[in-house]
Amino acid sequence: MNILLGTIIFILLTIVFLQVRIARKKQADLQYIHKKLKQILTEKTNEKLILQTDDANLKLLLIEINHLLEHIQKTVAQYNKTEIAMRKMLSNISHDLKTPLTVVLGSIEMVLEDAKLSEAERNAQLEKVYRKSQEVLDVMNKFFELAKLESGDRNLSISRLDINELCRNNILSFYNILTAKGFQVDVSIPEQPLYIFANEVAMNRILQNLISNAIRYGSDGNIIGIEVRDDEESIFIDVWDQGKGIQASHKDQVFERLYTLEDSRNKQYQGSGLGLTITKRLVEEMGGEITLSSIPFEKTIFTIKLKRVKY
Incomplete structure (x- = not known):
């Protein structure tokens, strides 16, 4: 026991x-x-x-x-990233407004204070004021357009469009600029119409942004191209050049709002860093995608992918 x-x-x-x-x-x-x-x-x-x-x-x-x-x-991390972007935004927008406004004020001061100015000189200064004022307005319009896109306040009306015709018209609209700069142009667009549902104004804006970007940064290659491809589900639009391209370390950032590194191509609007960002937002607003591939001085391609309409 x-x-x-x-x-x-x-x-x-x-x-x-x-x-x-x-x-x-x-x-x-x-x-x-x-x-x-x-x-x-x-x-x-x-x-x-x-x-x-x-x-x-x-x-x-x-x-x-x-x-x-x-x-x-x-x-x-996202908050810190946004805060840095906002600081860049204030810096870039301030710079883009300050530079032309300084010219405007200088020209107005000259017109008001220099009684010896000839009529031709006075008109030249007024013409400079007008051009620089347009630059200020352009920067402000682009900034507010991006703000509307990001806030979802802008509703794009959608209709059936022949993307081939749009691409032809947009590349032709740059004919004088391309000729003056000595660019070769490679156009590969099918004769048979290909249709998408999209907003015509937005599509024209997208194509003009990308073609302008290729002209601005593809001058070293002296050639730009536009190609339209398709498969059963999608239509692809390639805008390419053989210029200085974009380094691999920058490729993931070129569509970011206000990305303005010196080697970036996203300085479409006088360094404001809005061009490619607006382009990306417009493409996404219409249910599409935009991607970039780049080998400097070989080929840099911006590719838009949109849903194909089969009727």
Whole structure:
């Protein structure tokens, strides 16, 4: 009897000891989680909570905490990215407005204060004021257009369009510029009409942006091209050149709002960094995609993909 009683007491003591040990381990683990979580949030690091434990409930808690940390870290990174973009926006827009306005004020001051100006000189200064004022208006219009696109306030009316005809008309609209700059032009557009559902004004804007971009940055190659391709589901429009291209490290950024690195081609509007961004937003607004492939001085291609209409 004494042996049995002793055995029971030993077992009970062992259970109590194990429970105390487990409780202490859980308490230590919780203290570690609290301390480490506080450190991660205070120092704003990208660390995760790593803890060796056999407690199934604690494992589930750690998984959810790490998911929450990942979400917070992504949100903070996006916020920081947006804040940097806003600072660039203010800097770029200020520069794009300040430069022409400085010329405008200088010309007006000359006209007002220099009584010796001839009629021809006065008219030349007024013509400069007009041109620079148009630049200011152009920058402001592009900025507000992008703001509308990003806010979803702009509704594009959609109709059936012959994309081949649109592409031909747009490349022809640049004929004088291309001829003056000595560009060769490679046009590969099928004779048979290909149809899409899109907004005609937006499509013209997209094509003009991309052709202007190719002219601006493809001058080293002295050739630009436009090609229309199709498959059973989609229509593809390639606008290409053989100019300086875009380095691989910049390719993922050229469509970002206000991206204006010196090697970027996204300075369509006097360095405001709006051109390719507006182009991308318009393409996406019509359910399409735009991609870029570039080998400097070999071929740089902007490709638009749109859904094909089969009737």
